[in-house]
Amino acid sequence: xxxxxxxxxxxxxxxxxxxxxxxxxxxxxxxxxxxxxxxxxxxxxxxxxxxxxxxxxxxxxxxxxxxxxxxxxxxxxxxxxxxxxxxxxxxxxxxxxxxxxxxxxxxxxxxxxxx
Amino acid sequence: xxxxxxxxxxxxxxxxxxxxxxxxxxxxxxxxxxxxxxxxxxxxxxxxxxxxxxxxxxxxxxxxxxxxxxxxxxxxxxxxxxxxxxxxxxxxxxxxxxxxxxxxxxxxxxxxx
Numbered sequence: 001x002x003x004x005x006x007x008x009x010x011x012x013x014x015x016x017x018x019x020x021x022x023x024x025x026x027x028x029x030x031x032x033x034x035x036x037x038x039x040x041x042x043x044x045x046x047x048x049x050x051x052x053x054x055x056x057x058x059x060x061x062x063x064x065x066x067x068x069x070x071x072x073x074x075x076x077x078x079x080x081x082x083x084x085x086x087x088x089x090x091x092x093x094x095x096x097x098x099x100x101x102x103x104x105x106x107x108x109x110x111x112x113x114x115x
Numbered sequence: 116x117x118x119x120x121x122x123x124x125x126x127x128x129x130x131x132x133x134x135x136x137x138x139x140x141x142x143x144x145x146x147x148x149x150x151x152x153x154x155x156x157x158x159x160x161x162x163x164x165x166x167x168x169x170x171x172x173x174x175x176x177x178x179x180x181x182x183x184x185x186x187x188x189x190x191x192x193x194x195x196x197x198x199x200x201x202x203x204x205x206x207x208x209x210x211x212x213x214x215x216x217x218x219x220x221x222x223x224x225x226x227x228x
Contacts, residue, residue: 092214101213102163102174103217105158105159
């Protein structure tokens, strides 16, 4: 079992739909949780980050972390064709010891928003 | 520059050859990271630098892989005796502080034939 599991999709939705993306993880020591967006042939760009459990909202994007269930989610409201990309979840440990500054990524979910 | 620059953008090499991949980080970013992304997978950690020193190289798959950052800015990832399994996109990122504020480059797509 990989440390971070993410359904690779593909996921296809109509424009304006609410999109729900999620990841599960096995290492309870993860404390920082991130969502990246990656367009084809580009590097990942950071969308959202949260520390420990809770919700965070930024415009049309909401990130949720449930540490008790080891489950994180990203919601996209009023999805647009420009949101079509691969969405990667990533996690990081909190302590300053070995390995703590590595990001562990999921496989990514490929999203298509159809006009 | 405005972003992280990686050169070349594409590299095709023959099995057994040596390759160097270059990363120019954002000016002033002290931390630099290398990741490898195989087709259909998320990026996997290789190594990171704080300044000139490799702070964590635990992700390098074997001793054919080596990276340097001699002056604390540009970094080079070096792969000896390339194998077909090394084919992937090699991503570089930099950040102003270790572990935060990553900016990724567009990567070097390495194909070993």
